[in-house]
Amino acid sequence: MEIQVRRQQRLVNLHDQENANVLKGKSNAILPVKRPGLTARGALGDLNTNAQAQRDIAIGKVAVATAEYEKKATLNRATVKSNYSHVRSKIDTGLAATKPIIQPSSRPPLRREESTAGHAAKAAARTKAVLKETQPKTNDENILKPRKPVQDKKPSRLSAVNEDSKPVLKEPTESLGKLKLAEPVKQELHLEKEHPPLPADVEDIDAGDNNSPLLMSCYIKDIYHYLTELELKYPIEPDHLRKQSVITGKMRATLIDWLVEVQRQFSLVLETFHLTVGIIDRYLQAVPNVQRDQLQLVGVTAMFLASKYEEIYAPEVGDFVYVTDNAYSKADVFQCERDIMSKLGFCLARPIPLSFLRRFVKAAHGTSKNHHLAKYFVDLSLIEYSMAHYRPSELAAAALCLSLHLLSRKTLEEVWTPTMTYYSEYTLEHLDPIIRKIAKIVVNVKNSKHKSVYNRYMDPKVAKVSALPELKEEAIQELAKIPSTTYL
Template identity: 90%
Template sequence: MEIQVRRQQRLVNLHDQENANVFKGKSNAILPIKRQGLTARGALGDLNTNAQAQRDIAIGKVAVATAEYEKKATLNRATIKSNYSHVRSKIDTGLAVTKPTIQPSSRPPLRREESTAGLAAKAAARTKAVLKETQQNKTNDEKTLKPRIQSQDSKKPSRLSAVNEDAKPVLKEPTESLGKLKLAESVKQDKLKKKHPPLPLDVEDIDASDNNSPLLMSCYIKDIYHYLTELELKYSIEPDHLKEQSEISGRMRATLIDWLVEVQRQFSLVLETFQLTVGIIDRYLQAVPNVQRNQLQLVGVTAMFLASKYEEIYAPEVGDFVYVTDNTYSKADVFQCERDIMSKLGFCLARPIPLSFLRRFVKAAHGTSKNHHLAKYFVDLSLVEYSMAHYRPSELAAAALCLSLHLLSRKTLEEVWTPTMTYYSQYTLEHLDPIIRKIANVVVNVKNSKYKSVYNRYLDPKLAKVSALPELKEGAIEELAKIPSTTYL
């Protein structure tokens, strides 16, 4: 009997030892565990029972940790509620906030005026109280304050007198300066009256209707054109100005300008740019003797490059001018020639162009747009001719307009060139007659000339096709080209 009991105890001890080795990883055998409170249903039953117990323990730990986290969160919410209660009206935190109960008042809310009125009433009450106190103090301490006031009064006149003495010259200076200013204005007005005498009775005031337009500058327009006249005399071109050139002739100049007309047309430049270009070329060739023949085209494109920067809103790049020369010159050559031209011309490109005077003269003649385009055509033809390069821009503009008015109106030159035109252009018909006949000669011979760029450009419908007008093919202009210029002398 004892032997059987010992065997059972050994078996139980053996099972417990092997099961412990399984959990420690020392054996691969799975044996049932026999413990108190568990029924021996096999290895799987025992193992499942142990895993469920461990799972229950883990769930219990998670529940405890969750409860502690919720407790901390509530504490944090309470601190947030207490610290940021002043911004609850701006930010909705989503928390239930207990708002203080406010007893509604029967009186409506105060307006802004009422609130300020209450403040003003309080301020007025304070001032009244302060005044009363000061009056009482004044009656009580009148004897003590009286000598102090007398001493202060005795000091005040000296200070005021010093200030007045210092202020006397300050008051005198503005009156003197105003007097000088009025005197200067009167002198200036007298000078203007002497400079611009009243118009003759047979001369129309073409600026009378422009007094209300600030863009037309009717107050300064006469001074402006007087200044332009001085500039064209200052920067004048001499007759036969290429006489100092050993390699460049008038034909080469005409060839260059005729080619520049095509460049201006290709780049869509304004007419002011072309006329200013011709002026720059003539001034440079007059100032610099012995310009080489292979440098003449470089001078031409550089002059147009300068004129386009002076007149155009969007000037072509220097590479464009290099391209039209078929890369004969480089950008560095153009820049070097630009510096040379500007230094020789004294960095001044303010020489007037014929178009500036032509606008003024067309206004004085009450001419049409057709008269204006035809006069521009005559001016551009004259710029190509070397024999007419020495004429002043105002002379070319006046002669071209006179011829345009004569051809389109079928009136005589005497009828066209009125005293008003003589006054505003400052040229008589006798002075303009030889220039008119030279222009007529150029227009008649343009068909046989090899310089036809100007003629082709004015075939544009935007310019009214004035180069193909029938008036330029009739006998009136041919007669002017044949008759000698001594008719009005």
């Protein structure tokens, strides 16, 4: 009797467990559909299913849906797991190949930047090294000596070691710590040059630019000191065409006047024009006996070089060939370009007047009109052969001084303040003859054959400074009366 009761109790527990598994979706068995009015034999005997027919049907549907969902989830997990099978296989391969039991190391957990693959490769390399150490060597004299237990090393930042690679170091790594390295060489830091304090009557024009990184107030003085050194390094000698047997100052003026039109036609920046004139003068000074038919080629090639140096989108070489009315070919321009660069030592770093002019206008607190008028004076001076030997900073300082004098109606002594003398490094006595030469050029511009600069500064964008009434008044006429020596 007791055995029968236990059997019935076991059947009841088994039946309850199957129902629970069906509800949880763990069983793939589908319940048979029961019809109303029929009986089914269960663990407790015959049961009437009229009352529970609809509920059993609903439970069967839920079990089927749950089983399908679990099957899809299992497939998805298997797919995701397969994506990392190559990583798992490397780890398993490295660990399964080891026969001796290695004690787990006390290394810190992997950092975020260390990859799993790299760590697995390092572990495999260490394991191989341990195996090699534990294998007996028949020819080793110290075979009977006990070996020290191998301990895991701390992870290093070296790249992962290939499993098939041989160890490079034959000596233990501990011996590296005994090596005596050379003492590091102490290098002196080249800090910015310390400038002496400003005089009491000189304004610090860079004091308000400390918060603007584009104005470089911390080393702007060093920059202009370096530009001044470059002026002295690449000078233009007085009467630098004396070595030319054919080229004269008038021919040079005609060439530069034509290049002003080329610059205007190509919409090039003013820096390109100033650099072009400097390249031409340096080349004519270095190369004697340039022929007449090669002068225009030198001019367009110089502007081609300057445009590549200054412009964002430089004109193509075919454009410069076109403006010469195809008098030269592209090959001629390229050959002349190589010749110019070799004669100039592949250096185009000679400064231009415009770089200094911006600095001087800032020191004088000049207006845009002062700036445009000074540029007009500088461009007129670049055409004149008698002004070619002046340094760019001298031309910029003299042009600005004349501009301030004419537009403010103050004397030259009043406009050339101690601040201007300090930042330009020129006194008024030094600039006075240059100012008078520029005034004479401006007064005679209408009688000159070269009017490209005059016409260009009739543009409203530059305030039409070439037509200002101040350029016809008595002040500039008085300055132009002093005769100046020319080399024409």
